[in-house]
Amino acid sequence: MNLPIEEQIRRLEEAHGIRTDAERALEISLFMEDKFRNIAVVSRQTRPEAVFDGLKGWASWLDARLFARRNLDREMSVDLMQEIHRRLQIRHYPEMAGQMFGPRPWDYGSLSRPLYRSELAAVEENPLLTHVPGVFRSEPHGVVLQPKVEGQPGVREARWLDAPPTEMELAAIRDDPLLVYRAPNGEVVEHGMIIYPNFGSVDGTREFHESLCDWYNNARRQPGHDPYQLAAEFQQQFISAHAWQGDFHGRHSRILMNFGLEQAGKSPSAIVEFDNDLLTSPSRWADEVKAGSDRYHQWQDKLERSGRDVDPVDLFDLGPMMQRYQQMGGEPSPFIPGEWHDGDKYQQLHAQLRSGT
Numbered sequence: 001m002n003l004p005i006e007e008q009i010r011r012l013e014e015a016h017g018i019r020t021d022a023e024r025a026l027e028i029s030l031f032m033e034d035k036f037r038n039i040a041v042v043s044r045q046t047r048p049e050a051v052f053d054g055l056k057g058w059a060s061w062l063d064a065r066l067f068a069r070r071n072l073d074r075e076m077s078v079d080l081m082q083e084i085h086r087r088l089q090i091r092h093y094p095e096m097a098g099q100m101f102g103p104r105p106w107d108y109g110s111l112s113r114p115l116y117r118s119e120l121a122a123v124e125e126n127p128l129l130t131h132v133p134g135v136f137r138s139e140p141h142g143v144v145l146q147p148k149v150e151g152q153p154g155v156r157e158a159r160w161l162d163a164p165p166t167e168m169e170l171a172a173i174r175d176d177p178l179l180v181y182r183a184p185n186g187e188v189v190e191h192g193m194i195i196y197p198n199f200g201s202v203d204g205t206r207e208f209h210e211s212l213c214d215w216y217n218n219a220r221r222q223p224g225h226d227p228y229q230l231a232a233e234f235q236q237q238f239i240s241a242h243a244w245q246g247d248f249h250g251r252h253s254r255i256l257m258n259f260g261l262e263q264a265g266k267s268p269s270a271i272v273e274f275d276n277d278l279l280t281s282p283s284r285w286a287d288e289v290k291a292g293s294d295r296y297h298q299w300q301d302k303l304e305r306s307g308r309d310v311d312p313v314d315l316f317d318l319g320p321m322m323q324r325y326q327q328m329g330g331e332p333s334p335f336i337p338g339e340w341h342d343g344d345k346y347q348q349l350h351a352q353l354r355s356g357t
Contacts, residue, residue: 001090005055012062016069022303024049025312029270029296030258031061031251035350036341041312042322042353045333054338056091061251063087068259076213076220076234076260078206081244084255088248096246100205103177104156104198106145107242108132109278111191112344119279123194128240129278132158134192139184141165145195147178153200154208177201194278196242205243212237216260227264228293231257232286239277250274257289267297275343321353 001008018024028037028049040048049058064087074080086098115123115131123131130148141161148155165173165181173179177200199205216234219225235257242249258268269292276288299315306314313322335341 005059005091008059009055009062012059012066015066016062020308022310022312022315023308025315026296026299026303027062027065029299029316030065030254030268031058033274034272035343035346036335038316038318038321039325039346039350039353040335041316042318042325043330043332043334045335047337048335050337051335051341052338053092057338060088060091060248064251064255065258068255069262072259072263076216076256078209078213080259081209081213081252081256085244085252088251088255089246092248093246099245100202100209101199101243101245102202102205103200104145104180104196106180106182108189108193108195109242110189110193114191115279118281122279122281125281126236126240126278128155128197128237130155130157130195132193132195134190136187136189136192137184138182138187142181142183144173145180145182145198147198151178153178153204154197156195156198158195196240199241199243205241208241208243209238212241220260220263226286227261227266228290229282229286231260231264231269232289233282234260235289236277236282236285250277253277261289261293267293267300269293270296270299320356324353324356 003011013019013024016027018027025037025041025048031049032040032052036051037048039045040051045051047055049055053060064084067087068080068084071080082098089097111134114134120131123129141164144159144161145156146159147153148157170181173181178198180198199208212234216230219230220227235253238256239249239253244252254269254271254274261268269289271288271292273288277285280288302315303310313319
């Protein structure tokens with residue numbers, strides 16, 4: 001950690017067996033979804049691995065993945081989750097590294113568009129999530145997030161107040177770790193939100209994860225279990241809890257998912273669209289995880305057949321997409337490393353390049 005970031009990356013890539021651009025691109029397929037990765041490849045993005053969170057983001061990913069890959073003989077455990085989280089966070093938010101939430105703050109995932117019917121059904125069937133449709137405002141008197149079942153940690157719901165809360169009511173909310181109040185503040189969430197659960201305390205959060213680990217380890221011991229279905233369901237439950245401090249919930253969940261797949265002797269999964277995890281039924285998500293694993297395996301085979309110096313454009317069969325990108329005047333290296341990137345914008349561009357229209 002005291003080494004310059006470039007030296008950290010050099011050593012971590014060496015430990016992963018990454019020596020060429022193509023080998024790096026294969027690992028990036030687990031780190032970055034198609035709409036960003038493919039455009040980075042066809043635009044000849046400088047240092048595509050640094051697109052998200054700069055070089056520290058790439059080093060943190062490599063560090064956490066390496067730890068997971070070196071511990072495939074271990075059962076799933078909270079200690080394993082904690083160490084992976086620590087490695088993902090330590091270069092960014094050291095005070096949060098390895099830390100779970102206790103009482104949950106006002107926390108939600110805002111939606112960039114209304115949910116489709118199938119997506120809404122998936123969220124409504126998820127025992128840890130609540131969908132609040134847009135337009136969301138905390139006016140006129142504020143909103144309380146409270147347990148869906150009174151006094152029970154876990155899934156929450158939103159309750160709009162009928163009148164301004166009294167000091168006694170506010171004190172009662174402050175004293176209850178399962179409640180949180182948002183005063184009117186002019187905030188508008190146009191397309192609604194997904195509310196994450198609140199386990200009330202660090203002990204409650206740990207208890208949830210211990211139960212998840214026990215379920216996973218017991219299921220893994222059952223003869224004939226489907227490793228794709230198991231890894232996918234585990235990842236969905238883990239990401240739905242959203243219970244670790246800081247950013248990178250998705251990365252954390254996918255490293256654990258791939259830990260499970262590689263434990264079972266399967267390839268890790270290069271999933272097409274990461275956000276589908278919360279918006280897809282468990283059976284369909286398992287199919288997407290398997291498809292991502294299958295294509296990773298195909299790319300890995302192609303890399304071995306074609307040689308480690310194969311162009312990433314050829315590795316991912318992106319020649320036609322690259323030609324269209326150049327014909328439409330696409331700029332080289334469109335991503336500013338470490339900046340926020342508009343997912344909707346790149347999703348539309350990616351669809352346009354794929355279709356040729």
